[in-house]
Structures are given as C-alpha cells and as structure tokens.
Amino acid sequence: MARNNMHHCYYGTFLVPVNDQSATGQGDEQLCKAIASDLQDTGYSINPLALPSQLADGLLQQALTKPVGQFTPAGIGRAKHQLLDHTVRKDKICWITEDSTASRQWLQWSQRLQRCLNQRLFLGLFSFESHFARYNAGDFYRRHLDSFKGEGNRILSVVAYLNPNWREEDGGKLILYPQKNAPGGIGVAPAHGTVVVFLSEEFEHEVLPAQRDRFSIAGWFRRNSSSALRADPPA
Numbered sequence: 001m002a003r004n005n006m007h008h009c010y011y012g013t014f015l016v017p018v019n020d021q022s023a024t025g026q027g028d029e030q031l032c033k034a035i036a037s038d039l040q041d042t043g044y045s046i047n048p049l050a051l052p053s054q055l056a057d058g059l060l061q062q063a064l065t066k067p068v069g070q071f072t073p074a075g076i077g078r079a080k081h082q083l084l085d086h087t088v089r090k091d092k093i094c095w096i097t098e099d100s101t102a103s104r105q106w107l108q109w110s111q112r113l114q115r116c117l118n119q120r121l122f123l124g125l126f127s128f129e130s131h132f133a134r135y136n137a138g139d140f141y142r143r144h145l146d147s148f149k150g151e152g153n154r155i156l157s158v159v160a161y162l163n164p165n166w167r168e169e170d171g172g173k174l175i176l177y178p179q180k181n182a183p184g185g186i187g188v189a190p191a192h193g194t195v196v197v198f199l200s201e202e203f204e205h206e207v208l209p210a211q212r213d214r215f216s217i218a219g220w221f222r223r224n225s226s227s228a229l230r231a232d233p234p235a
Contacts, residue, residue, distance in 0.1 A: 027052070028109070028112050028113065028116065029116065031047065031050050031113075031195075032112075032113055032116035032117060032120065033120070034047065035047065035113070035117065035197050036116075036117055036120040036121055038197075039117075039121065039156075039197065039198075039199070040121070042178070043178075043198060043199045043202050043203065044176060044178075044186075044196070044197065044198035044199070044203060045196070045197045045198070046176075046186070046188055046194070046196050047194065047195045047196070047197075048191060048193070048194045049191075049192075049193045049194065050193060050194065050195040051109075051160050051193040051194075051195050052109075052193075053193060055102065055105050055106065055109060056160070056162055056192055056193045058100075058101065058102030058105065059102045059103075059106055059132075059160075059162055059217065060162040060163075060164070060192070060215060061102070062100050062102045062103065062132075063094075063132045063134065063162060063215045064215075066094060066132070070094045071092035071093060071094045071132070071134050072092060072093060072094070073086075073090075073092055074089055074091050074092060074093045074133070074141075087142075088141070088142045088144070089140070089141040089142065090135070090136075090138070090139040090140055090141075091133045091134060091135045091139050091140075091141060091207070092133070092134045092136075093131040093132060093133050093134070093218075094131055094132045094134075095129070095130075095131045096130045096131055096132060096217070096219075106130070106160075106217070107128070107130075110128050110130065110158070110219060110221075111128070113158075114128060114221055117156070117221075123155055123156070123221070123223075124155075124223050124224075125155060125156065125221040125222070125223065126221075126222055126223050126224035127221075127222045127224070128219060128220070128221050128222070129219065129220055129222070130158070130217050130218060130219030130220070131217070131218060131219075132215065132216075132217055133215070133216045133217070133218050134213065134214070134215055135172060135207065135210040135213070135214040135215075135216075136210070136213055137210060137211055137212055137213065138209055138210070138211075139207075139209065139210055139214075140206070140207055140208060140209040140210070141206055141207040142206055143175075143177070143204050143205065143206040144204060144205070144206065145200070145201065145203070145204055146200040146201075146205075146220065147200040147201045147220075153222045153223040153224070154200040154201075154220040154221075154222055155199070155200055155201075155220075155221050155222060155223055156197055156198070156199065156200060156220065156221040157196075157197065157198050157199075157200045157203075157218070157219070157220055158195065158196070158197050158217075158218075158219040158220070158221065159174065159195070159196045159197075159216055159217065159218055159219075160193075160194070160195050160196075160216065160217040160219075161190040161191055161192060161193065161194045161195075161215075161216050162192060162215040162216060162217070163190050163191060163192050163214055163215060163216075164192040165192075166189055166190055166191045166192065166214075168189070169211065170210065170211050170212050170214075171208055171209055171210050171211040172189075172190050172207065172208060172209070172210030172211070172212075172214040173187045173188060173189055173190065173207070173208045174187070174188040174190065174196060174205060174206075174207055175187055175188075175205060175206050175207075175208060176188065176196070176198060176203055176205045177203060177204040177205060178203070180204055185205075185206075190214055190216055200220060
C-alpha cells in the first residue's frame with residue numbers, strides 16, 4: 001500500500017465526520033469504505049466522530065464505572081515475554097469481554113468492520129482483541145510498534161477515543177509516524193468518537209503525556225497463525 005508523507009494535526013472536527021447513525025450498523029458501510037480507501041492510499045485512516053455517539057457514550061460510562069482494581073498496569077511485549085517498564089508506558093488497561101451491552105455492541109461493531117475490510121481488501125482478518133486504556137494525568141506511552149514484521153500476526157490496529165470536550169491544553173495526543181525513525185509525525189487529539197486505524201507492522205506511534213484522565217480503546221485485528229505446535233491466539 002502506498003503511503004504519503006503528510007504531517008498534520010487532527011483536532012476535533014477539523015475533518016468532515018462520518019454521519020453518526022446510532023450503534024445499529026447504519027453508516028458502517030460508509031465508514032468502512034473510507035477506511036479501506038485510506039489504508040490503500042496511506043496505510044492509516046483518521047476518522048473524527050466515526051464511532052456512533054450512543055456507543056461511544058456507553059463505552060465511556062462503562063470505563064468510568066469499572067472498579068479501579070480491574071485496570072492493571074500495561075506491560076510491554078506479549079505472553080511470557082511481557083514486562084512492566086514505567087519509563088516506556090504508564091497507562092492501565094482492562095480487556096474487553098461481553099460483560100455489558102456497550103461491550104457487546106463494540107465487539108459487534110468491530111466484527112462488521114472486520115467483515116467489510118476483508119471483503120474490500122482481502123486482508124484475511126481472523127480475530128479481534130481489545131482493551132480499555134486509562135491514562136491518568138502525566139501518563140504516556142513512548143514511541144513503539146504494535147507488531148514487528150515476522151514476529152506476530154497483528155495486522156490492523158484500531159483506536160477509539162472516549163473523551164468528550166477534549167481541549168488542546170489537555171495533551172494526550174496520539175502521534176502517528178508515517179516514516180520510521182523520522183522525527184515528524186501526525187498528531188491526533190483523543191476527542192470523543194474519533195477512530196484511528198493503521199497497519200500494525202508499519203507505523204510507529206506514541207501517546208504524549210495527558211493533563212487529565214484520558215480514556216480510549218485499543219484493539220487489533222489478527223490473522224490466524226495456528227499450527228499443530230501453536231494455538232493462536234495464545235492462551
């Protein structure tokens with residue numbers, strides 16, 4: 001997929017949003033078409049107000065009412081190779097299951113996006129995993145990749161933001177780097193309902209320190225790499 005070298009800052013409604021048409025699936029095709037086109041052209045897609053407002057509100061309410069103890073410090077790496085390093089990331093996460101109406105609607109929304117992207121781009125997306133991420137004031141996540149070439153099967157990263165009335169001075173932007181090892185990046189404010197999708201192996205990214213509590217969902221569409229010796233996804 002071709003990529004250009006854009007350096008922009010997306011904040012709130014600088015872009016024309018996809019029509020908000022509830023959490024029932026209306027408007028999904030329009031959003032999928034836009035994401036698929038962006039992925040083909042640049043490898044990433046930034047969509048303000050793309051998550052239906054009812055769904056975004058429900059997910060935020062769920063994140064706000066979860067007991068603090070259900071959010072655990074986020075590690076680096078996967079499975080037995082995972083470790084904690086607060087010099088790299090300081091957010092806390094809670095994996096999403098079908099334990100509420102909002103969670104089920106989010107997973108259904110993700111499944112519809114998965115099917116549509118597979119039909120349009122033939123990506124072979126097989127499964128999806130996601131978690132809530134909570135950044136308290138001062139929390140950050142240094143520049144990183146979600147998946148290294150040849151070492152994983154995360155294909156697409158999906159981030160959905162759950163922060164009404166987010167202001168420039170609140171910080172916490174996602175910085176997406178179109179070119180590896182290059183200093184310039186694309187800043188995305190974590191405004192309520194914004195959805196960002198990008199190729200997991202291609203785009204380094206980071207989260208700048210937030211100045212107030214910041215909520216998001218991070219998710220990954222994966223390919224199936226199961227074999228006789230290895231189950232995927234791993235337990």
